[in-house]
Amino acid sequence: MNDTDLVFQSYGRCCNRDEFFIDFYDHFMSSSEAIKQRFVNTDMAAQRHLLRNGVLQLILTARGMPDRKLRALGESHNRSNYNIQPEWYPLWLDALLKTVRRHDPEYTRDLERAWKEVLTPGINLIREAY
Template structure:
């Protein structure tokens, strides 16, 4: 039987999480996309932020495996115009930076792994984005 997208993603994420450098590279890339995005993290403790993101991506992965979206809704609230004011159009830049970082860090990365990530975490990202 063909492996489910959420299983492929779960394993790919495990390979990426082997090194803290994955999260260093993600933020380097994401902040490099625009001065506006870099400015959002000007006051942020990036060491702590990397740990929070590790957990946040895990929430997206678990949502794809059937977990309720309670934690994603809370992230939606903190990122919304009532919180950090993260504009909906920025999420595609976030996803692109994530996929580029996975491509660099997952030795088993291929087009199937990439499409599995898009398919698995797309709905969870929408939960956060739609809370704007």
């Protein structure tokens, strides 16, 4: 099985529990006071839904889908829109991996490596739109 298949299946296991998305934002917001402040007036239920779809888009793009939606995410997150700082993306990935480690019962170090390999090109595409 290739890395994209491993990550796709891992994400499916993680999505079986709504706590996955709650825990992700707990980890992500605790990584930086500036990030925490970005979510002060946010509808977190809606935000968790956006996260669920965003991670899926990263995985699907890695599996060969067109990158149109990731480019749109890059545009919405750039300095002219949400102004998501480029240095926050590694914190986002770290929070996601920490959450996967906690919620995927089949987690291994090799699976974590696969997650990094699969998501990094899409994350870089989004970040480069800054």
